[in-house]
Amino acid sequence: MDLFSFVKPKNELETTTDAKQNVPFVPDEMWTKCPKCNTMLLTTDLEENFNVCTHCDHHFRISTKQRIDILADSDSFVERDSELSGGNILDFPGYDQKLEKARESGKESVVCGECLIGGIKTVLCVMNAGFMMGSMGTVTGEKITRAFEYATENSLPVVACTVSGGARMQEGILSLMQMAKTSGAVKRHSDAGLLYITVLTDPTTGGVTASFAMEGDIILAEPNTLVAFAGPRVIEQTMRQKLPKDFQTSEFVLQKGFIDAVVSRDKLKATITRLLKIHGYKENKEAAQ
Amino acid sequence: MTAYEKVMAARDAKKLTAVDYIARMFSDSFIELHGDRRFADDKAIVAGLAMLYDMPLTIIGIEKGRNTKERVERNFGQAQPEGYRKALRLMKQAEKFHRPVLCLVDTSGAYPGIGAEERGQGQAIAENLMEMMTLKTPVLTILIGEGGSGGALALAVSDEVWMMENSVYSVISPEGCASILWKDSSKAPQAAEALKMTAQDLFDLGVVERIIRQPKAEDAAMFESLKMLICRTLEKNLALPTDRLTEQRYARFRKIGTAHLTQ
Numbered sequence A: 001m002d003l004f005s006f007v008k009p010k011n012e013l014e015t016t017t018d019a020k021q022n023v024p025f026v027p028d029e030m031w032t033k034c035p036k037c038n039t040m041l042l043t044t045d046l047e048e049n050f051n052v053c054t055h056c057d058h059h060f061r062i063s064t065k066q067r068i069d070i071l072a073d074s075d076s077f078v079e080r081d082s083e084l085s086g087g088n089i090l091d092f093p094g095y096d097q098k099l100e101k102a103r104e105s106g107k108e109s110v111v112c113g114e115c116l117i118g119g120i121k122t123v124l125c126v127m128n129a130g131f132m133m134g135s136m137g138t139v140t141g142e143k144i145t146r147a148f149e150y151a152t153e154n155s156l157p158v159v160a161c162t163v164s165g166g167a168r169m170q171e172g173i174l175s176l177m178q179m180a181k182t183s184g185a186v187k188r189h190s191d192a193g194l195l196y197i198t199v200l201t202d203p204t205t206g207g208v209t210a211s212f213a214m215e216g217d218i219i220l221a222e223p224n225t226l227v228a229f230a231g232p233r234v235i236e237q238t239m240r241q242k243l244p245k246d247f248q249t250s251e252f253v254l255q256k257g258f259i260d261a262v263v264s265r266d267k268l269k270a271t272i273t274r275l276l277k278i279h280g281y282k283e284n285k286e287a288a289q
Numbered sequence B: 001m002t003a004y005e006k007v008m009a010a011r012d013a014k015k016l017t018a019v020d021y022i023a024r025m026f027s028d029s030f031i032e033l034h035g036d037r038r039f040a041d042d043k044a045i046v047a048g049l050a051m052l053y054d055m056p057l058t059i060i061g062i063e064k065g066r067n068t069k070e071r072v073e074r075n076f077g078q079a080q081p082e083g084y085r086k087a088l089r090l091m092k093q094a095e096k097f098h099r100p101v102l103c104l105v106d107t108s109g110a111y112p113g114i115g116a117e118e119r120g121q122g123q124a125i126a127e128n129l130m131e132m133m134t135l136k137t138p139v140l141t142i143l144i145g146e147g148g149s150g151g152a153l154a155l156a157v158s159d160e161v162w163m164m165e166n167s168v169y170s171v172i173s174p175e176g177c178a179s180i181l182w183k184d185s186s187k188a189p190q191a192a193e194a195l196k197m198t199a200q201d202l203f204d205l206g207v208v209e210r211i212i213r214q215p216k217a218e219d220a221a222m223f224e225s226l227k228m229l230i231c232r233t234l235e236k237n238l239a240l241p242t243d244r245l246t247e248q249r250y251a252r253f254r255k256i257g258t259a260h261l262t263q
């Protein structure tokens, strides 16, 4: 790490695409190219910076584990319902193979559990973009519903980080029904006077946007996150309309009045902790069990 | 009929629309109410009050229009956020006066346009799902044609959901499904089968309670028996304590599809 301190942010290597040629002795896997500004970033620097580009502030898509590591106090996360599975209920062609492939990146499109955030006991749901683009199937909806029910029973706040391409077609109508089920569970949690914070991450679309993503008491989003019901391609294709600049980014949706704040990844945990405290949640003396 | 033939039947421009059902069941008593009190009146949603025999009723329908002029005016039955907010306003009004709500659904989906996105289509649908789940008055939804995804569900978080025998209800259109999954929208018939979107499929999956025989336009007796069936169902639910009613509604959605889950 110290070896490479001379390529820290703000030197000329960061601004050129031929950065690698200037340091030929650094192996390939130590570099990650920012998909937005094309800067070659030292992978270790990127990781230290919450997987946010040090040059252009692009927020890289991260795994559920990385997300949990960012938000939960260290080693406090205890997963719930991790083994829940459903399989190919409608016998949809090709779905079994898709599920099998998706399971390389995790068991399902959401991980739910209990953790401490700034010492405060919180139920945390983190969607998994790697699993069929975070699409919402029966297991996804069931895990989220159970997480809210558990939070309601135990008077706990919920933080949900969304990333989703929308419904899971291979589960047909059962996928659609997850929108109603999760919304019902959110409503009961809300009626019990408990706090629900959503964190929209790129991309949050379709059936997830039209259900629990938009139902938080407080809705936060990472910078430059796509937040949409109908995605930009759908609109362009079906309506043949040219889209306004920055359409459906979190900044755009903020300006239209549908989210509370755009918060960069390095400030997320502190922001959520403050919100939990403002709502009267106290630090837990014993560890979450 | 194959699943895709049912899709075609559900989209048939000659079939009865929401205003036809309202006219035939409530002709003289229907009073239309307009607007979401926030932005506009969405004509894709036709809503108002009527008497069902001696029971006051709130009716909310998605209307596709019966001819080209009407279809343009009604935005082909694709509601915008203000349409869903108008529906919610009238549901909350029904709750206040403790009168039941009847929703008639016929839409290919919520409108996917720039304005609809700017005004929070996702938020509008989400709010309806949340609020309907605990609405303290009976809600019954009948799918009379197309039930297109979230745009249909936003009027279908109900105590019971019924489907006309030739209606369909799906998370995505078979054409959309075929083009996304198989890059070939001509495979829509296969997608229609795979999606399990016919009334019989959905009844078997426990998503709907009843399949209703499609009434013919001129068959007054069929509309009368449909009216009586609606009345009996709403009366039964109106007699329940409201917390029982909302508990049952939650349980209804809570159990769908869960039989297949394994821990």
Ligand SMILES: [Zn+2]
Pocket (backbone or CB within 6 Å): A034, A035, A036, A037, A038, A039, A053, A054, A055, A056, A057, A058
């Ligand atoms: Zn960058």
